[in-house]
Amino acid sequence: MGDILVGTCSWTDRELVGSGWYPRGRRDAEGRLRHYAERFPVVEVDASYYALPGERNSRLWAERTPDGFVFDVKAFSLLTGHPTRGAVMPDGLPADSRDPAVLDEVWARFRAGIAPLREAGRLGSVLFQFPPWLRPGPRAEEFLAQCAERTRGWPVAVEFRHPAWWLDERAEHTRALLAGYGMAAVAVDMNRSLPSSIPPVTPVTSPRLSVVRFHGRSTAWGTGSKEDRFRHAYDDAELVEWVPRLWSLAERVEEVHVLFNNCCGDAAVRGAEAMQRLLGQSPALAEGVTPSVNKRLDG
Structure with missing residues (x-):
């Protein structure tokens, strides 16, 4: 039985910092991370999507x-x-993904930026969240192959934003494609009534890792402001339906990462806390102690 690690998709989100979840005396950069890490065993670095990560950080x-x-x-x-x-x-490089020299340099900078995490054994995965316009087909598969070559030896997770990747007639091919590269498939929870909704499938494509990201169930997904898209507070009824799915994943992989991306106020951390409770986990509140990752009692 693998471990289930629950956390959120950022610990520095402005809405979270302003929500009051961080106590007085723990609101500077170091204090926030230490406070978060006393309660959860995993976090997603969202800022690295918007700017290249730095080695010092x-x-x-x-x-x-x-x-x-x-x-x-x-x-x-x-x-x-x-x-x-x-x-x-x-260094003033153009934002041109078609220029091989630019791509080579950006890949090198990204690789160097995450190197301290890899060296310390703290890199859980690198998440490739592909855009909704990346439809299944030969060009998309070639792009995926290029990413696989660039990330050889890394722990990689892939989230497709176009629903066709996981529709019934395509799902097995997608699963086999990711499995061939050793990439972990990302399952998502989101509003299921929209044309852009990703099916709530949980394919296993890597024996090491599965990732589930909870985006919230707002009907404004893909439109409106960030607050509109992610404004959703999960209740127990919505979360409990995922509990048997998470246990099932844990039976097939070494580690399951469960990450809440409903980053509006403190909704993500509250959702993560509720999921820990439903899984029978409890956060450790002592300084420097990793939160317990409990196994299912009958497992």
Whole structure:
């Protein structure tokens, strides 16, 4: 039976910082991370999608968290085919993913930025969240093959945003494709009534890892402001339906990462706390102690 690690998709989100979840005396950069890591064993680094991660920050993150804590790092936008602002490109490089020299340099910078986490054994995965316009087909598969070559030896998780990847007639091919590269498939929970909704499937494509991301169930997914898209507070009834699925995943992989991305106020951390409770886990409140990751009592 693998471990189930529950956390959120950021510990620095402005809405979370402003919600009051962090106590007085723990609201600086170091204090926030230490406070978070006392309660959860995993976190997703969302900022690395918007700007390349730096070696110094990665080293500090490893130093400020207890043994066993891991970071899932979101791939930089240029590497997943998303639009990228020129202002965040290193050394004034153009935000041009078609220029091989630019891509080589950005990949090298990203690799160097996460190296301290890899060296410390704190890199849980690198999340490649592909854009909704990446439809299944030969060009998309070639892009995926290029990413696989660039990330050989890394723990990689893949989230497709176009629903066709996981529709019945395509799902087995997608599963086999990711399994061939050793990439972990990302399952999602979201509003299921929209044309862009991803089916709530839980394919296993890597024996090491499965990832489940809870986006919230807002009907504004894909439209409106960030607050509109992610404004959702999970209740127990919505979460409990996932509990047997998570146990089933844990029976087939070494580790399951359960990450709440409903980043509006403190909704993500409250959802993660509720999921820990439903799984029979309890956070450790002592300084420097990794939260317990309990196994199912009958497992």
